[in-house]
Amino acid sequence: MASRNVRKRSAVWTYFDDGDETYEKVLCHICGERIVHSGNTSNMIKHLKIKHREEYNSVEVKRKKEAPGTSKTSQPSVLESFRQSGKYPEGSPRATAITKKLLKLITIDLQPISIVEDQGFQEFVQELDSRYVIPSRRSLMRTSLPQLFQTAKDNVKLTMADANxxxxxxxxxxxxxxxxxxxxxxxxxxxxxxxxxxxxxxxxxxxxxxxxxxxxxxxxxxxxxxxxxxxxxxxxxxxxxxxxxxxxxxxxxxxCFAHTLILIVKDSLKEHETLGKVLQKCSSVLSFFHHSSKASDKLKEIQKQLSLPEHKLIQSVETRWNSVFYMIERIVEQNQAITTALCLLGRNSLCIDQDDLQELKKAIAALQPFEEVTREISAEKYVSISKVIPLTTLLMKASANLSRSDNELAGYLVQQCSRRFANIEMNYPIAVSTFLDPRFKGLPFKSNESMEMAKTKLIRELQTERQDQSVQQVDGLSPSDESVPSNTDIWAMFDSARERSQQDRSASTEAHVEIRSSPRQQGFGVGAA
Incomplete structure (x- = not known):
């Protein structure tokens, strides 16, 4: 084969050979395809880019390194040139938009104002947009945040103006x-x-x-x-x-219904002396594991050996009664691991015996309904007042059933509920909200008298409302209001007659019609099955 003195300077020649004797085509070493040479490497580079991407990337890296003067005279990219230009003027649309997002970050995520002085945050913003100048802490506190607060306050005022x-x-x-x-x-x-x-x-x-x-x-x-x-x-x-x-x-x-539940549970726990002693022992166990890294590590090790969930123990908090429930629940769940760890660590005196364990299980059964109700009533996305009477009735029913099964704590809960919720159905806003809720109507009321009192007061309110509306309608009448419909459709005449007949209804009639559209169902009491 004839030879040719070709200077293979480009890195692309690593993957090609001269090919045929005419030197018009080159041979790809990777796939064997012949590529038209045309005296330059453009077709070869294009072939690698389309069919052999990894090799193409390797060639590009070598080409950039071999390019003369790249280390000193390389031309900056458009992005680099943009970044090297001046900062955004104060008050420019772009700077203002970024500052608004910064304020949103601080207010919504409850970040400290000092975040703007943190080195990591400054480097992060610099990388995102080097033209943006982060406002000072002083500027945010004296200007930006007060303006944002006033805007938010005006918007809330405008929204509340729409409320009756x-x-x-x-x-x-x-x-x-x-x-x-x-x-x-x-x-x-x-x-x-x-x-x-x-x-x-x-x-x-x-x-x-x-x-x-x-x-x-x-x-x-x-x-x-x-x-x-x-x-x-x-x-x-x-x-x-x-x-x-x-x-x-x-x-x-x-x-507050949730706060009342807290008082009921706290007072019931105080009354139950036997359970109180067990809870003190539980607190001692938790204190031991929380203050000893060796004990905590041993507990984790045993949890793995027993294939138990690797959950941490929960300490109760004075201001949250349900933390007591979660503490008891976790101790019962991890009792086997806790007992084993205490024995291996020589702290047998802290072990919870079977009698204590049974008391804890009874406590879980008694407190479970209260924990569910606490979560239910703590919602923020919907109105919950109409649920107070139904949930109270269900709580008392569940506790009464458990108390008949030798659950002492449940008995104390029934007593506390009866004392604190004795007049709940006499609270008009709560009673009428329940009555008007189509899911409940009269169903949860234990006292028919309470429901009737709420209904009677509601009717009076509706009568007053109807009378006020009637006065407004009469004041606004004109001779044209009594005219006959212009079109001859029989149903239009009927509608007109129906409207006149409805105007003749008294306020009392309207109120009773509206109330009857929400009939009372059979109620259920604490002792109901």
Missing amino acids: AITLTTDLWTSRAGEAYISVTSHFIDSNWMLHSHVLETTNLPGEHTADAIANKLKTIVDDWEIAVKILSVVTDNGANMVAAIRQLGYRHIP
């Missing part, structure tokens, strides 16, 4: 620094039947938390938001100072 009635929930709480705060949240349904909830304010409440101090603070907040005339009721815990403050302001008070 507003219910507030409020509570006192203490920060980790020991400072007292009060939070106020509004809840209402707009004209499109959408439920809204907005935290109106969280503010410091120094000094003694008397009814006067709480009432003054609430009045300030309500006046600031211009909603005083729209407040239908206020939901708080059962604290005497909170109840007195709401009544002092002249608003209807509704006790």
Whole structure:
């Protein structure tokens, strides 16, 4: 074969040979295909790019390294040139848009303002867009955040202006620094039947938390938001100072159902002395494992050996009764692993015996319904007041059934429920909400008298509403309102006659018709099967 003095400078020649004697085509070493040479490597590079991508990438890397002057005189890419240009002017559309997203990150994700001073965050933003200048902490605190707050407040005010009635929930709480705060949240349904909830304010409440101090603070907040005339009721815990403050302001008070459940469970646990001793032993067990890394590691090891779920033990929290339930549940689940670990570590005195274990299992059975109800009532996306009476009835029924099965804790729960929920059906907002809920109607009421009282008051309210509407209609009548329909359709004449007959109904008739459209079903009591 004739030879040719060809200078194979390009890295692409690694995968090709001269091919035939005419030198017009080259041979691909990878697939054997012949490629037209044409005196340059363009076709060969194209062939690798289309059919042998990995080899093409390798050639490109070598070509860039072999290119003369690449280390000193390489031309920057368009993106690099863009990044090397000047910063965004303050107030430019792009800078403003990024700052808005930064504020959203801080407010929605509850990030500290100091995040803008963190080196990692600054490098992250620089990599995303080097032209953006991160606002200073001072600028955010003095300008950007106050503006965002005012915009959000104006939007919430505009939304609440569409509401006919507003219910507030409020509570006192203490920060980790020991400072007292009060939070106020509004809840209402707009004209499109959408439920809204907005935290109106969280503010410091120094000094003694008397009814006067709480009432003054609430009045300030309500006046600031211009909603005083729209407040239908206020939901708080059962604290005497909170109840007195709401009544002092002249608003209807509704006790927090979830807080009442907390008090019921806490008081019942205090009454059960035997269970109280077992819970103290459980706390000692948890304290031992939480303060000893050796014990904690041993427990994990035994969990694996026994093929038990590798769950951590749960410590109860004073302010959350259901944490006691979760603690008991986890100890029962991991009892075998806990007992084995304690014995191997020489702490047999902490072991929970079978009698104690049976008490814990009974406690789980008694508290399970209360845990389910607590989760059910803690929803934020739908109205829950109509569920209070049905859930109360079901709780008392479940506890009564368990108490007849020698469950002492269930018996205490029945007593506490009977004491704290004795007049629940006499609470008009709760009773009428249940009655008007098409899922329940009169079903959950234990007392027919309570339901009838709620219904009678509701009828009176509807009569008043109908009378007000009738006055407005009469005031707005004109001679043209009595004219005969212009078209000759028989059904149009019928509709006109029907409308006139409905106008002749009294307010009392309308109210009773509306109530009858929601008939009462048979009720069920605590002792029902």
